[in-house]
Amino acid sequence: MRFYAVSHSPAVVPSHRRLRPLPARSLPAIPGSPVRTNFLLAERKISLGVARNPVRSGRRPISAMASEAISSTAAAKGKKELLVFESEEELSVSLAKYTAELSEKFAQERGAFTVVLSGGSLIKSLRKLVEPPYLESVDWTKWHVFWVDERVVPKDHADSNYKLAYDGFLSKVPIPPGQVYAINDSLSAEGAADDYEICLKQLVKTGVVAASSATGFAKFDLMLLGMGPDGHVASLFPEHPLLNENQRWVTFIKDSPKPPPERITFTFPVINSSAYVALVVTGAGKASAVHKALGSGQSLSDMLPVEMVSLKDGKFSWFTDKAAVSLLQDRASL
C-alpha cells in the first residue's frame, strides 16, 4: 500500500522526494514536514511518500496527486494506497480529477466507462466533477452508472440512493438516461436484487460491463465507495452473514442495522473484481473505523466490512481527510 499525505505544510520537500514511496520503517525525518517515522502504517508494510500541497505553492496542482495515482497503476496493480487530504474540500478537487482521468482512459480503451456509485456522503464529495472544466471536458456519453447498494424505496423517496445521486450529480451532467441503471423500485428486495443481477449479467454479455478474467464476476471500471462509521461498505454491515456471500453478484438485506432496513447490495466478489475502487472517507466520525482498518493489528475474527475490500487485480485508493485519519495521527503527524 502506498501512503501519500497531502498537506498544506509549508515544508519544502525536495522535488525528488515528492510522491515517491519510501521504504517502510526507514522514513527519513523531513524538517518541517508532516511525516514522522513511527507511523503505524509502516508496520503493516505500507510505504510512505509526501507531497507538498501545490495549490498554495503554485508549483504543482493538487490534482496531480490523482494523475499520479492513476499513472502508477501498472506498478500498483492489486495494491492499496492511502491519500490524506488537508480537508474534504481538497479531497473533492482531487477526486474529480481522478474520476475524469479514469473516464478518459476507459472511454479510449473500451468505448465505455462503467461507474458504480454509493449513497451517503460520497455524492457531495463528487461536486467538483459537475463544475468546469470537467462538466465540459468529460465525455459523459460514455458513462454507464450503477449503484453498489440501494434502499428498497421508491426512486423519489428521501432514502433513495438514486434520488440522492440524481439531485446532487446525475441531473447536472448529460449522461444518456438509458445508461443510468437504477433498481426496479416496484419489486420486493429479493426481486430487485435478482433483477439487478440479471441486468448486470446481460451487460457483461454485451460487453458494456467488463468481466474479470480472474473471478468471472463483473469488473467495473471504477467503484466510488463510502464507508459508514461502523466500517460498513455498500450495504454490507459488520458481522452480517452477507459478508460471506460468494456466489451472488447482487443480494438483498431485510435487517439493515442502518435504516431503511430493506436494501440490495453488490457482494464482495463483485466489489473485489473492480479495476479501480476509490473509497471516500471523511470526518472524525469515521476515525475509529479507519483506525481499526488501517492502524491496528488485523484480526481475522472481527474484520470490519471495509477491511474485506481487497481487489483481485485492481487498484484500491483510500481518499481521506485529516479528520478521518485523526486517530492514526496519535501515532504520527501527517
Ligand SMILES: O=C1O[C@H](COP(=O)(O)O)[C@@H](O)[C@H](O)[C@H]1O
Ligand atoms: O447507508 C449507506 O451508508 C454508506 C455510508 O454513508 P456515509 O453517509 O456515512 O458516507 C454508503 O456508502 C451507502 O451507499 C449507503 O447506502
